[in-house]
Amino acid sequence: MAKDDEKTTEEAPAKGGKKKLIIIAAVALVALLGGGFAGYKIFSPKKVEAEPAPTPGVVSVLDAITINLADGHYLKLKMTLQATTEAAEAPDGSKALDIAIELFSNQSQDKLLTAEGREAAKKELVARVVKAYTEDKKKEVMDVYFTTFVIQ
Template sequence: MAKDDKTTDEAAPAKGSKKKLIMIIAVVLAALIGGGAGGYLMFKPNSAAAEKEPEPTPGTVVVLDAITINLADGHYLKLKLSLQATTDAAEEPDGSKALDIAIDLYSNRKESELLTNEARERSKAELKEKIVKAYTEEKTKLIMDVYFTTFVIQ
């Protein structure tokens, strides 16, 4: 009988440790599941970004006539642009708006503001933004890019 008492005493702690082990596993699993759900909610794609309008597809390229723009200090800029239309444009866009925007943007600028590649790219990005905005009708982009085919400062 003494032997049986010893067996029951050893079995009791074993049951208790199994319960602890099961509780620990349950807590760890709950933490992993909760952390996974929290991580998903935190890092899931933004629904506003997911609903972003698709990029327009390129259509025809409209080549505009070269223009000469007066810069500051008696210098001139000879500029020739091409506009990348989208397939949403029903007809070839009139370039007069784009040329007017370019004249407004570059008139009376200093030569030094346009000589470096970095400055030219920065001004081109500004020009593109203004032209795309001017040629957007009811959230439909008619122009998607602007190309400089001639950019000469004298």
């Protein structure tokens, strides 16, 4: 009987070892899944609510100006400012005209004659004008439109 006792004692730890291994694997799997879920929640991008688009208001037509370009060329520019309904009154165009003169002065004719160059310059102008007419998070101007853009 001693041999039978040795066999049962040898077999018993083997079965218990498999159960322990399964339990350890299950706990590790749960820990991995829980850690992965926690990591996803912590590091997932947060939803940012965009500002509502401003409502268009009055349009201010500005006088045409002539700007000196590089190499003796000129730009005749006439633009309008699209105000928002948040603006108490039609915006004064002097800031926008000053920004346009600063931006376009001494630029090359070749750059402004291409659609890409003109569009890039307009995007820069709109960004600067909107920033200049924004006070206390209140946008007064939302866009700029070219009504005349002639290079000579």
